[in-house]
Amino acid sequence: MDADFLANWTTQMRKGLLELSVLATLKAQRMYGYDIVKRLSSVEGLVMGEGTIYPILSRFKKEGLVETTLAESPEGPARKYYQLTDRGRQLLGKMLVSWAQVRDGIEAVSSTESLL
Amino acid sequence: MTYAPTNLGLAPDAEARLDNYLRQVRAALTGTPDVSPDEIEADIREHVENELQTCVRPVSLSVLEAVLNRLGPPTQWLPTGRATPRGELLSVWKYASEQYRRIKNTLWRGPEDWRLAYLAFGTFAFGFFVFLIGTQEDHHSRGSATMPLGIMSLIVSYILSRAGVSLLRQNGGVVDSARKWLLYPPLVLVSLVLLLALVVSPPIIATAGSYEAVRHADRQERWELAGEPRGAHFPDRRYLSNDELKKQYPDVETTLDKFLAQLPRIGAEPLAVLFLFVGCGSLWGAVVGLLASRFPATVRALFVPLGNGFGGKWAGRVGLACFAILVIWCGLVSRIATDAGLL
Numbered sequence: 001m002d003a004d005f006l007a008n009w010t011t012q013m014r015k016g017l018l019e020l021s022v023l024a025t026l027k028a029q030r031m032y033g034y035d036i037v038k039r040l041s042s043v044e045g046l047v048m049g050e051g052t053i054y055p056i057l058s059r060f061k062k063e064g065l066v067e068t069t070l071a072e073s074p075e076g077p078a079r080k081y082y083q084l085t086d087r088g089r090q091l092l093g094k095m096l097v098s099w100a101q102v103r104d105g106i107e108a109v110s111s112t113e114s115l116l
Numbered sequence: 117m118t119y120a121p122t123n124l125g126l127a128p129d130a131e132a133r134l135d136n137y138l139r140q141v142r143a144a145l146t147g148t149p150d151v152s153p154d155e156i157e158a159d160i161r162e163h164v165e166n167e168l169q170t171c172v173r174p175v176s177l178s179v180l181e182a183v184l185n186r187l188g189p190p191t192q193w194l195p196t197g198r199a200t201p202r203g204e205l206l207s208v209w210k211y212a213s214e215q216y217r218r219i220k221n222t223l224w225r226g227p228e229d230w231r232l233a234y235l236a237f238g239t240f241a242f243g244f245f246v247f248l249i250g251t252q253e254d255h256h257s258r259g260s261a262t263m264p265l266g267i268m269s270l271i272v273s274y275i276l277s278r279a280g281v282s283l284l285r286q287n288g289g290v291v292d293s294a295r296k297w298l299l300y301p302p303l304v305l306v307s308l309v310l311l312l313a314l315v316v317s318p319p320i321i322a323t324a325g326s327y328e329a330v331r332h333a334d335r336q337e338r339w340e341l342a343g344e345p346r347g348a349h350f351p352d353r354r355y356l357s358n359d360e361l362k363k364q365y366p367d368v369e370t371t372l373d374k375f376l377a378q379l380p381r382i383g384a385e386p387l388a389v390l391f392l393f394v395g396c397g398s399l400w401g402a403v404v405g406l407l408a409s410r411f412p413a414t415v416r417a418l419f420v421p422l423g424n425g426f427g428g429k430w431a432g433r434v435g436l437a438c439f440a441i442l443v444i445w446c447g448l449v450s451r452i453a454t455d456a457g458l459l
Contacts, residue, residue, distance in 0.1 A: 033159050034166045049188015051141075054159040058151040080162070
């Protein structure tokens, strides 16, 4: 029972955070799709299947939050790079503020209330 | 500039596996307007290409499988922001039409393992309802044609389900919960019928047959011991029943009478039938248990999916237990027969 609840809760939490993480990864620079996947997969407990990131990127592109450019690669065929659009950058800023509020709020609650 | 897919240098079985995986991804994304399946497919190909960059060519299936495992099962590929069917954004009508479109696309363009699953379930549902209608109808009119149609459809659905499960296994996939609901009903139904036909019914039929044979032999013996009565004494010249003979000739004692006399007087005959059933059941149980322990793979193949976890050891133990019961049973028969003066 507890295990099921925890698994469900973790999945739900991870889903929301993964979208924020994808946008945050592109904050500083444009990135190759495969590199985004590898960077996020290295974060412990964030990515369950590497494949789940590609549909997010596809949806963000359709929603105008990211855009893609193809660039020649010395290692093989052209690579597709993702970068934030202005709209995506603005939304990321708001999401980060919102996330910081939630995170700080939870930390404040858990530091003042006894959990035992 | 556009992205051009390159030859990944996969071995034939790995190539087939990747194609199947991509088809499953497409099927999972069908009816999802907020993503582009073409783009995602290209992304996966790029991803696989990057992962396999340093691998020896041709890339084997096991190496590719490790990459696909890290990507995750295609059924989890729905975008995280997609509204759930029960969500407030989707009306019931929109949800129903989306499901209809998804099933239609799967049936016409989807991967074979999904198509087979839907076809198997559709044929099963059709066969089941036709069979039910057949049982309600007058068997002398339309019912006689409806029942066979229902049974034929159920058999076809079983074959389709078996093919669906085999295809999934062949492609290295697993029967996920959605496909279990589509593929398993015909398999479970046929497995239960087979279980009844092969394991449960033979001892019942044998008991009934033996009971009839013993009764017939008993009546014949009683009739002969009574002096084969018929003719003038019985004007209609008909043969007397066993009960009539018992009434007419109470002093006549047959072999069965001697045997039953060794059992408790109240309920001797039902007890004898039960005793007979135990004998038939233990004999059949020993035979089936021995065969099943010797050929567990056949049992698993015959009773998919109920027998998936079947092991020969368990069947061997049941067979041995039945054999032990049979030995005790034979000992009891011998004892009763001796006490009755029959041996």
